[in-house]
Amino acid sequence: MDRPTPTAEILDYIFPIIKESKIKVIIASGSHRKPNECELKVIFGNYYEFFKDKIIFHDAKDERSLKYLGKTKRGTEIFMNKIIFDFDKILVIGSIEPHYFAGFTGGRKAFLPGVSGYKTIEMNHKLALEDGALPLKLRGNPVHEDMEDAINFIDRKNVISFQVIYVPEKGIVDTSCGDIIDSFYTLIPVAEKIFSYKLKEKADILITKATPPLSRTLYQSHKAIENCVQGLKKGGIIILIAECEEGIGGKVFFEHIRSKTPDEVLEEVKSNFKLGFQKSGRFARVLKEYEVFVVSEIEGSLFGKSGIRVYKNVKDAVDDALKIKGSNSKIVYVPHGTEVVIL
CATH class of the missing domain: 3.40.50.11440 (LarA, N-terminal domain)
Incomplete structure (x- = not known):
């Protein structure tokens, strides 16, 4: 559905x-x-x-x-x-x-x-x-x-x-x-x-929003990150806005996010692949190349060793991103990240 x-x-x-x-x-x-x-x-x-x-x-x-x-x-x-x-x-x-x-x-x-x-x-x-x-x-x-x-x-x-x-x-x-x-x-x-939408220049900070019904869990709203990350410079920051009212979602995905570093996830995915590992494996690759901020009601401690930063509001996330990347950073906002691909 x-x-x-x-x-x-x-x-x-x-x-x-x-x-x-x-x-x-x-x-x-x-x-x-x-x-x-x-x-x-x-x-x-x-x-x-x-x-x-x-x-x-x-x-x-x-x-x-x-x-x-x-x-x-x-x-x-x-x-x-x-x-x-x-x-x-x-x-x-x-x-x-x-x-x-x-x-x-x-x-x-x-x-x-x-x-x-x-x-x-x-x-x-x-x-x-x-x-x-x-x-x-x-x-x-x-x-x-x-x-x-x-x-x-x-x-x-x-x-x-x-x-x-x-x-x-x-x-x-x-x-x-x-x-x-x-x-x-x-x-x-x-x-x-x-x-799809092709950017003239890749962003330093990309803000994207997951729309219902894919905004219910991080497992589903992760699609907004996959759709938009090609529009981000390497080492850039992607800010995902997603309510995630049902939590992280996906049993395997949740365990990987909660208990393993991106390198540990990739090691397990490559050595012992099971259906569902493709989601956490791809997300781990994103986490190794970019910084990921999530604006959500999810409890931050659930993200364990993943390196994901969790915020309760967009302003705080953007303020921190600008402190890291600089006030002259190029920022792109994609309001329907689960529906459009940024190139």
Whole structure:
């Protein structure tokens, strides 16, 4: 429920076409939990009653539901939910926006991680620690290229992909329908224009704000840092404004932040990678190259040995940043850091 695919709105257009077909709906949640009934009602809107008995929840850890298909060029073992091979046609609904290590959401992500096994997702997400795994980047991005390679294990002729670009304040601003790969790439130039901003000069101090629902935890609002850090000079200070009313979030992420230095996190991530380590590993790299201030209600002691400074208000954070970087520092403010990528 953290990504704004307007499924109910899309169904307004396609429901008359598909309602007479033999339909099952698979929730392509990857390794995430299945949505609850309240969330399903938001997803399906007025169509929930029609679809509620037709819903299948993908469980990445249910090995009995998976089929082994082979290995990608990077060696990722591809296990996918067998049910996708039981139907003549697969209709994929997705939205395209920046993703902090896969380049963009949408398209191929419906299959990997969407309906893939836990081991497959883990092997793919380990690539997030390699160079090139950046928001907006596709060519040379090992995560994206591995996901795209996984599509070769299904018959693309049987897949119809309906992709949209959705902006919360404006609604659906563009659409593309057709081949799972082509419909994705058709929208990328539009998404790049909408979701990115190139600075003339990198900042000494960059202030960014995480917006709901991603502002609930540091685990989620960390996306604002990933999206904006490319606009910061090396050794610069990034100030994240995030309520984090639910705390740090993410069990592994929390333990890494609380009990380890960035160097210790990176050592564990490299020697014993587990799914979820990509988040704390990438954050540890940021902490080694930049100073991170967080304006939040989170208790400062929870940040342990991470080196993160915690403030209760923005003024104090900015005052301290200026003392460190100097009064003539270039400051950039990004009010929607979880929605736009700064270059």
